[in-house]
Amino acid sequence: MRVAIFDFDGTLYAKETFQLMMDHLKNHSVHSRRYRKFYRAIMPPYLGHKLKIYPEAKMRARSVQAYLAALETFSKQELEEYFGEIAELMHDDFNHEVVERLKRHVSNDDYCMLVSGAFTPLLHAVTKELPIKKIIGTEVPYVADVLDHKTPVVHIQGPLKTEKILEELGDAPVDWQNSYAYGDSLSDVPVLELVGHPVAVRPEARLRTLASERNWEII
Template identity: 25%
Template structure:
């Protein structure tokens, strides 16, 4: 059956009931991918972000730098193990049902997330989704360089990615769906035909009420 529209899904706090970043850091410490000093730096970055002292893009850049020299093969294996052992149990049953419904109705199902390819791909494969649009990390000679590849897929960058994806694949954003939880996704939610707020944060919930957007809690 040809795909007649596209349904995009955020990952953290949408498909997952949690933010995978915290579990990723714990798993990295347990498996030797990060040292304790790296965990401390990560905690400081997270605290600074919550105080609006640094941007999400800066966090992505600094987190990428911590993984400089890690083999891509090791990163793929690490992410798969993290998903199988910890993240899989946090998948929301209602999002599984939404993905199934869209597939049965002729929709292309795509993760649109600030998370990296390494985090998103196991989810796409496990849930039988069609594609992913996310942040990428630069690789040279099989090793992570410690730099992001291209722009961080966050905020307005998600808008650019969504428009580009729809144009490339022949979809109309006015018939598209997007499931997301955060106020940072408002730029995306307001340019598509079917915005759905999943357990939205306070700022997104207020906008959803004002604009009569669908809400799943």
């Protein structure tokens, strides 16, 4: 069994999901009033990160939690419809070369996985036309089909991506040496190191340097 593992932001999707989500909330015809609460919540960790006194991973996790808090009272259906609105804005910004790689892996009977810190309902909405076998993202907690914004969210990033991948595959006999992984940032390295064919996609400077040193493919 061969696997092909895809990151989302900056890899399969050419832009950044969270920035689009922020803009959507800020300019929403119905829910824009919620943006102020979200903005107040993210500014302290954001400024701390800019001052290099607050870790980026914690800042990102706090931001994800704050976004859900701004959407409190949403039912599961309302949240999925809201993410569907965002998904409709994303289709023109897929990385077409990576999409073609995905389709090629499918034709080769590789097990294709999407692993991202983006919210799982959004990932399902935006990739519903793509032949992905498994999506691992940041799960949204609910209580009685209503968004539970107080429960701490497990933000899928860094080494946790690797942990979730291995958990999903379990005891499956994976041919890691002939498997592929695609990512764009240094935080994707733990996943890229799992496989025999790591691919750096439009990589940030630090990943580009590492990929060049290790003779990884760069697209």
